[in-house]
Amino acid sequence: MPTVDWNRRTWGGTHSWERDGDEWAHMASYCGQPYEEWKAGLVEELLVPGAVRGTSLEVGPGHGRWTEHLLERSDRVWIVDVNESCLERCRERFADRHGLNVHHTTGYSMEPVPDASVAFVWSFDVFVHLEPDVIVGYLGEAARVMEPGATAVIHHAGKPDWSLRLAPVNRRAGRPGRIAQRWLSQRRWRDDGNRSDVSPEAFARWAREAGLEVTGQRTSWGPDGRYTVDKYRDCVTELRKPS
Ligand SMILES: C[S@@+](CC[C@H](N)C(=O)[O-])C[C@H]1O[C@@H](n2cnc3c(N)ncnc32)[C@H](O)[C@@H]1O
Incomplete structure (x- = not known):
């Protein structure tokens, strides 16, 4: 199982980041779709509806593959990562954008993010590598920082x-x-x-225990569900904090 330390070493050291995250085109090719269309469909269907108001928060931005789209739509965006090098790349890449707030976490804390201040939480290609205790910690922190009615979209392992x-x-x-x-x-x-040893059922249970509603779990999006996260049998869970 990938530990916090493995995540630090891999994404802060060995990974090349040759296209700032766009090098991960394997999920699109697995479902036989062009990467740019797969990505645009994910942004339109799952990121845009949540990011259109107030403050968004992204766990594990890497080099900003999704942060770019959050910054285009949200007034303010928190990014939380275990790797200072990833946060530094985002600071540099988005230096001319307003509203970027950065937190270097040790595992799952979102300490500087105020209670009930975030309208949308987004994380893609991160929780798939997180162990259950870190996921449970993040879901608790998400429930704390989300305002009533806030939503979240989280991609995780789906064994x-x-x-x-x-x-x-x-x-x-x-x-x-x-x-x-x-x-x-x-x-x-x-x-x-x-991938970590996590199932859709376990993720949903931990989310409910943290006080969040599970509004959906899916493995595909786009016309006829043509874009998927099936390559490694992943899952995307949609959450809502009760009003
Ligand atoms: C595979 S990369 C994905 C980056 C980005 N989300 C994307 O899709 O392009 C995983 C990212 O999650 C970060 N990460 C790993 N474990 C984390 C943790 N416990 N808390 C916050 N970020 C973490 C890594 O540093 C890296 O930025």
Whole structure:
């Protein structure tokens, strides 16, 4: 499972960031769609409706692939990341934009973000790599900073619940067990995309325990659901803080 330390080393060190995040075109090619259309559809259908008013907050902006679109629509945007180098790249890339607020977190704190001040929380390609305790921490923090009626869109791992119950048994079986576990949970023999052991059901349960409503869970968007996060069997959960 990817730890906070792994996330720090990978995105603050080994990853090349050659296109500031747009290098991740594999989800679009997996569903047979051009990357720019896949991305534009995601922005229009899932980011724009939430980002059109007040303050937005993004967890794990990386080099600002989605931050750019939040900044075009929200009065103020908080970005929260474990890597100072990612925040620095966003500061530099968006130096001429108003309303960017930056927080370097140690894991899941959003400490400087005031209570009930955020209208929209967005995170894509981040929670897929977060362990359950960090996700639970973030959902608690999201519930604190969201204003009543605020919404959130969070992309996370979507392994089937039943397959995760077999994980401890397969782990004990060494390499063959790990391969079997990948097949059961993601229908993949190799390359699990460093997804954490999280199911849609567990994510929804943790969100409800944090006091948030789950308004939807999906794996696709666009006409006929042609754009997907199916490559690694991910899920996108939509949340709302009760008024
Ligand atoms: C795969 S990159 C995705 C970046 C961006 N969201 C995108 O889609 O282009 C993961 C990002 O999440 C950040 N990250 C990882 N763990 C985090 C955590 N616990 N809290 C905040 N950010 C985290 C990384 O530093 C990196 O910026």
